[in-house]
Amino acid sequence: MGCRRRSLRRRHRGCRQWADGGCCRRRSLSPARSAGYQGNSALSGAAILTAEEMRAAEQAIFDSGVAPYALMETAGAAAADVIWRAGGVRDTLVLCGPGNNGGDGFVIARLLKARGVPVRVAATGESKTDSSQKARRAWAGPVENIADAAPATQIVDALFGIGLARGLDGALAQRLGELVDAAERSYAIDVPSGVDTDGGVLLSPVPRFDLCIALGALKPAHVLQPAAGTFARLICADIGIGANDAKAFLLTPPDLAEPAPDAHKYTRGLVDIVAGTMAGAGILAATAAAHAGAGCVRHLAPEPTSRLPNAVIMVTAPDAGAVTKALQDERIASVLVGPGLGRSDEARKRLSAAVTAGHPLVVDADGITLLEAAPDMLPVGTIITPHEGEFSRLFGEITGNKIDRAREAARRMGGVVVYKGPDTAIASADGRIAVWHGGSPWLSTAGTGDVLAGICAARLAVTGDPFLAACEAVWLHGEAARRAGAAFIADDLIAHIPAAVAARTQ
């Protein structure tokens, strides 16, 4: 078994999740991509930087001899090019704030006008930074008052970016909303005005933009709800920012390996599902594991069931002692406990049997709740897959955004946290973080979490690497949902896992 894990690690060395970009979501933005704005192979394209990290990255550029205004020209040019390609010659109103985000707006206005776009500019007041004052002087056209500015076919929001310190005042937020609603196309420069860049929350009402043009790198607001829900599409414009110090990255499609030519079911990974009294959840998890690449899946439940696929081995384990005995099998490559476990004393004993068995472990659902705020009782390297409620029960209040909370939780438990939701943060105790977002909202249906837990267990059995397994599982789950279309139920989702696996298998 040691050999098998080693060879698999070699195949997955470097976790290419980190090397691919993939900053755009939902529909493709091929014109901008072909213009070189979103590099699929650039690490920086997938980095998620906080405002402070972004400022440090900008400072590094300034320290290398680039003047702040030159960087603003680069940023404005990149954004103007995206708008030009998306909108062409449509009458456009650019809204400029007092800081450098507003400065970007003046550059955008000037460059669009130079391309023949009928552009007007409206500002909140004076420009306060050196660079934004330069950009304003270079605009040389009239500057209207936002309160009086007439609507336009295209609206560009360059009011506030990563420097937003508090919510917009009510009148400005309302005017922004009216202008965006009246426009056919709307663009938010860097971040939509009103979102908290790091927290991912809304500091004042924010309209929904058609396109958000992130400058230099993604920020937490681009991937965390509710801020990430304030635009339909996202593109990251390359402005030469280095993101070597980034701590969080976008989850990108995994590279999966075919089974070795000499594989057999046990070398491919034996997964044991420790199920409980709520049969459906354990069956979903076991069935999903069997479709996600595991060589063999066993379902350890108190009662026999006729609802498992024939390929899943049913083991009747009426009590925790029987679970302990079944888990004394050296061939087991991963154990999943939690889906359908229940919360009785007997469930607690079954959890304990799973936790002490010494195998690579995934804990979900009731298994998490039964831990009773003691995540440190889990073996090092365990994967847990909490939704918001389970996360709070296990870890209590942790400050920061979802990425920060996942990071701290992983540190406390010494394993991998898959902090689920429309935005899912996957954090490892060693500090690695990947964020998945933009998935099908149809996933918000009962039992999909059990399916994800089963996929996690399968990928853990296959790879032997908890962080890699969690990343693969979240992506496969999201891809299966995309393929499943609308109004699927968790049972249907499972049938799409093999196609998701096939799509990423070399």
Ligand SMILES: NC(=O)C1=CN([C@@H]2O[C@H](COP(=O)(O)OP(=O)(O)OC[C@H]3O[C@@H](n4cnc5c(N)ncnc54)[C@H](OP(=O)(O)O)[C@@H]3O)[C@@H](O)[C@H]2O)[C@@H](O)CC1
């Ligand atoms: N560094 C660079 O050269 C580059 C930076 N780039 C761009 O700069 C952006 C960051 O620029 P930034 O730091 O100037 O902050 P920004 O978001 O424009 O706002 C700050 C201003 O708003 C004010 N203010 C805040 N909240 C407010 C509120 N609710 N209501 C009213 N006012 C409020 C605040 O004043 P305060 O009253 O808080 O003192 C301050 O005057 C970044 O997102 C990117 O677009 C790119 O061009 C690349 C080159």
Ligand SMILES: Nc1ncnc2c1ncn2[C@@H]1O[C@H](COP(=O)(O)OP(=O)(O)O)[C@@H](O)[C@H]1O
């Ligand atoms: N609005 C949404 N958009 C995308 N994914 C979602 C959304 N809501 C939930 N999900 C995903 O669906 C799954 C739900 O899991 P969970 O809450 O544990 O459900 P259950 O307990 O019913 O199985 C998670 O993987 C989560 O990330």
Ligand SMILES: [K+]
């Ligand atoms: K903005």
